[in-house]
Amino acid sequence: MTTHAAVAHGHAPDGAAHEHAQGMSRGMAGMVFFIASEIMLFGGLFAGYFYIVNQADTWPPEGIEHTPGTAVGALLTVVLITSGLLGHAGIVALRSGTYGFVLQTGSRKGLILGISLAILLGTIFIAGQAYEWLTLFDEGLTAKSGVYGSTFYILTGFHGAHVIAGLAMLWVVLVRALWGDFTPRRHLFADAAMLYWHFVDVVWVLLFVIIYLVNK
Amino acid sequence: MATGAIARPTHHPRHYTGILEWVLTTDHKKIGIMYLLFTIFFMLIGGILALLVRTQLVWSNTEVFSKDAYNQFFTMHASTMLFLFVIPVGAGFGNYLLPLMIGAKDMAYPRINALSLWLIPLAAIFMFSSFFVEGGAAKSGWTEYAPMTLRTFSPGHGTDLWILGVQILGISSVGGGINFLVTTMTMRAPGMTPARMPIFVWMIVVTSVLVVFATPVLASVLTMLFFDRNLGTHFFDPREGGNPLLYQQLFWFYSHPAVYIMILPAMGIVSEVLPVFSRKPLFGYKAVAYAGAAIGILGFCVWMHHMFATGLSIPLTTVTMFTTMMIAVPSGVKMFNWLGTMWYGSLVFKTPMYFAIGFLFLFLIGGVDGVFHAVVPVDYAINDTYWVVSHIHYVLFGGAVFGVFAGIYYWFPKMTGKFLDETLGKTHFWLMFVGMNLAFMPMHVLGLMGMPRRIATYESGHGWEWWNLVSTVGAFIIAVSLLFFLYNFFKTLASAPKTAGDDPWEGNTLEWMTTSPPPEHNFDSLPPVHSERPAFDARAGRMSYRPGAAAH
Ligand code: HEM
Ligand SMILES: [Cu+2]
Numbered sequence: 001m002t003t004h005a006a007v008a009h010g011h012a013p014d015g016a017a018h019e020h021a022q023g024m025s026r027g028m029a030g031m032v033f034f035i036a037s038e039i040m041l042f043g044g045l046f047a048g049y050f051y052i053v054n055q056a057d058t059w060p061p062e063g064i065e066h067t068p069g070t071a072v073g074a075l076l077t078v079v080l081i082t083s084g085l086l087g088h089a090g091i092v093a094l095r096s097g098t099y100g101f102v103l104q105t106g107s108r109k110g111l112i113l114g115i116s117l118a119i120l121l122g123t124i125f126i127a128g129q130a131y132e133w134l135t136l137f138d139e140g141l142t143a144k145s146g147v148y149g150s151t152f153y154i155l156t157g158f159h160g161a162h163v164i165a166g167l168a169m170l171w172v173v174l175v176r177a178l179w180g181d182f183t184p185r186r187h188l189f190a191d192a193a194m195l196y197w198h199f200v201d202v203v204w205v206l207l208f209v210i211i212y213l214v215n216k
Numbered sequence: 217m218a219t220g221a222i223a224r225p226t227h228h229p230r231h232y233t234g235i236l237e238w239v240l241t242t243d244h245k246k247i248g249i250m251y252l253l254f255t256i257f258f259m260l261i262g263g264i265l266a267l268l269v270r271t272q273l274v275w276s277n278t279e280v281f282s283k284d285a286y287n288q289f290f291t292m293h294a295s296t297m298l299f300l301f302v303i304p305v306g307a308g309f310g311n312y313l314l315p316l317m318i319g320a321k322d323m324a325y326p327r328i329n330a331l332s333l334w335l336i337p338l339a340a341i342f343m344f345s346s347f348f349v350e351g352g353a354a355k356s357g358w359t360e361y362a363p364m365t366l367r368t369f370s371p372g373h374g375t376d377l378w379i380l381g382v383q384i385l386g387i388s389s390v391g392g393g394i395n396f397l398v399t400t401m402t403m404r405a406p407g408m409t410p411a412r413m414p415i416f417v418w419m420i421v422v423t424s425v426l427v428v429f430a431t432p433v434l435a436s437v438l439t440m441l442f443f444d445r446n447l448g449t450h451f452f453d454p455r456e457g458g459n460p461l462l463y464q465q466l467f468w469f470y471s472h473p474a475v476y477i478m479i480l481p482a483m484g485i486v487s488e489v490l491p492v493f494s495r496k497p498l499f500g501y502k503a504v505a506y507a508g509a510a511i512g513i514l515g516f517c518v519w520m521h522h523m524f525a526t527g528l529s530i531p532l533t534t535v536t537m538f539t540t541m542m543i544a545v546p547s548g549v550k551m552f553n554w555l556g557t558m559w560y561g562s563l564v565f566k567t568p569m570y571f572a573i574g575f576l577f578l579f580l581i582g583g584v585d586g587v588f589h590a591v592v593p594v595d596y597a598i599n600d601t602y603w604v605v606s607h608i609h610y611v612l613f614g615g616a617v618f619g620v621f622a623g624i625y626y627w628f629p630k631m632t633g634k635f636l637d638e639t640l641g642k643t644h645f646w647l648m649f650v651g652m653n654l655a656f657m658p659m660h661v662l663g664l665m666g667m668p669r670r671i672a673t674y675e676s677g678h679g680w681e682w683w684n685l686v687s688t689v690g691a692f693i694i695a696v697s698l699l700f701f702l703y704n705f706f707k708t709l710a711s712a713p714k715t716a717g718d719d720p721w722e723g724n725t726l727e728w729m730t731t732s733p734p735p736e737h738n739f740d741s742l743p744p745v746h747s748e749r750p751a752f753d754a755r756a757g758r759m760s761y762r763p764g765a766a767a768h
Contacts (some may be wrong), residue, residue: 024733033394044436051462147457150449
């Protein structure tokens with residue numbers, strides 16, 4: 001078989017051609033793998049938690065008087081899930097034009113509103129968590145007071161750090177949207193940030209179940 | 217092609233000269249070369265530490281260093297070799313070669329790539345500075361098992377610096393792994409289907425999957441250790457409800473897959489070198505690729521074989537033993553394919569081929585003595601003896617290091633346009649091969665004679681002296697062989713003429729279809745890809761392709 005033309009290759013803009021030729025956008029693929037690695041990070045912490053709970057006689061161990069309150073945990077859960085839904089609605093509003101259920105304007109306005117509310121609720125979540133930590137400190141539950149405190153603070157602390165990272169991403173989305181970035185067809189970064197935010201949500205729901213609900 | 221693509225403004229990278237050209241570069245080729253230079257430098261440092269270790273062990277009751285210093289030396293020897301050399305060196309080859317081999321212009325995220333590179337020297341500063349802090353460097357072995365590494369037994373900040381260094385390297389390799397995966401997914405040249413990717417690319421992909429899924433677990437357990445040491449948590453402290461075995465579980469969940477992170481790139485290199493110097497296609501291309509993937513998947517199921525001696529339950533032990541032995545199967549498949557590639561080939565004995573064949577031979581020994589560890593009753597006997605040290609070195613030195621040198625001699629002409637000297641190269645090979653066997657074969661015997669690993673010195677009367685002497689002599693022969701390599705390397709860079717041309721070995725893969733060294737954007741034109749050997753097809757005259765002919 002003979003082909004005459006070697007495939008011209010050198011001077012395509014910046015690989016955009018391939019990116020599209022092969023279906024998956026580069027930015028989103030990166031975010032998916034990044035989240036996969038984050039799942040494994042939490043996987044290690046969760047595994048540690050279960051390992052320790054499993055070999056403890058009672059859980060919480062004897063001598064632990066103060067444990068995190070279920071009501072606070074439930075409230076935080078509602079706040080974070082709502083934040084995820086509102087942020088997502090913002091993207092839907094931007095993307096599909098008419099079907100966003102927050103604002104039916106189908107443009108950046110919906111996105112800006114959705115993301116702002118998501119940021120607001122995310123910040124409330126962090127504040128709530130800080131409040132809870134401080135209360136527990138006062139009552140004498142610290143990371144040093146036995147392995148119960150150690151697991152509680154490392155899990156919620158790591159999660160909190162990820163919420164803060166997610167908030168930073170959402171802020172970038174918000175600022176860029178205010179600057180006039182993102183169109184119904186081009187909103188990669190907003191999508192990626194939102195995916196991360198959902199991941200943070202899901203981790204929290206698991207945390208809520210194992211820390212606040214199951215082991216009481 | 218390119219229909220429907222959104223045109224973007226062409227990006228003109230700014231050009232720097234001199235040292236800045238290297239420091240600020242985001243070109244995957246320069247980054248790859250710097251990875252290789254850094255990691256080989258760390259190999260030399262790790263080697264010097266190994267010589268110190270071997271010097272102390274040369275004869276019974278030799279105390280050149282204090283026990284404390286000895287413990288730091290062997291811990292840092294192993295940590296340097298593993299975390300600063302073997303793991304990143306694979307990423308170095310990947311960086312240089314993967315975009316070239318799939319016909320891409322660069323990596324998917326060039327800036328993250330540069331970040332991954334520069335985190336390595338940063339981590340090295342953390343790790344090596346620990347020699348100079350009070351209490352010295354980490355000294356509980358590269359595994360840094362709790363509770364030995366809790367504050368009580370390891371005061372001082374050596375262990376903390378070690379943890380920080382390893383964590384930084386973890387971030388570097390996860391960034392690199394994601395970059396490789398996304399690059400391979402989204403930037404392949406037209407026609408480069410997964411079934412036509414070079415085996416080396418396949419092995420980097422599998423390695424990257426392992427990196428992305430395993431390394432974060434190490435990060436989690438090292439964070440717990442760091443908190444236990446510095447914040448007073450109790451994850452590994454049994455008196456407060458923690459459990460040191462948790463450290464081992466999580467540590468090995470990473471570190472078992474990590475042994476494949478260390479060896480798969482070398483297997484990829486060998487899979488490229490053997491066919492070219494046998495003048496035959498790789499025997500069983502698909503089998504080699506699938507075997508690599510199988511090794512990757514099984515690698516996550518067997519970590520507990522490192523914990524047989526901790527008294528796991530019988531069912532766990534049995535399951536782990538069987539999955540462990542199953543890993544021998546895909547490795548055996550690969551061995552079979554490599555030998556099949558050479559079978560009736562017209563072998564060309566250049567230095568890269570020497571190292572590739574050396575790899576086969578030594579890796580086989582390492583693999584066979586690994587199986588001994590998989591068999592639980594045998595493991596009870598040889599666990600924590602020099603048998604382990606021997607096994608580790610046959611796999612990592614005989615395997616990974618020989619693979620790395622095969623790769624260096626093979627791709628040096630592509631990177632520089634110059635050939636390394638053959639006579640010096642073969643001298644390097646033979647000295648290293650002989651030295652390696654002298655150094656590590658006696659360790660098998662020492663292991664069977666009961667010499668424990670990680671001891672600073674030993675009493676006379678066990679009959680260990682002569683074997684240790686042989687081993688130390690072997691170590692110094694290895695060191696001499698490296699001097700030949702370094703001389704060859706610098707002499708060639710300084711004064712050899714550029715005689716290599718574009719395709720000195722008559723290669724199979726796309727990197728041989730561009731100039732040596734390749735231009736900034738890798739290719740001016742690419743041959744169409746119709747098989748897993750596009751360069752071979754092009755050379756075989758199946759198309760009127762000439763390297764660099766178009767677009768000049
Ligand atoms: C000149 C070459 C080398 C020599 C002479 C050498 C020697 C040694 C010795 C004597 C030990 C045992 C220390 C002890 O248990 O007290 C050791 C441990 C170790 N070495 Fe090497 N080594 C060499 C190269 C390498 C290379 C290239 C690697 C990896 C790429 C490596 C990885 C390790 C590891 C992981 C351990 C720890 C084994 C354990 O956990 O007990 N070494 N080395
Ligand atoms: Cu293993």
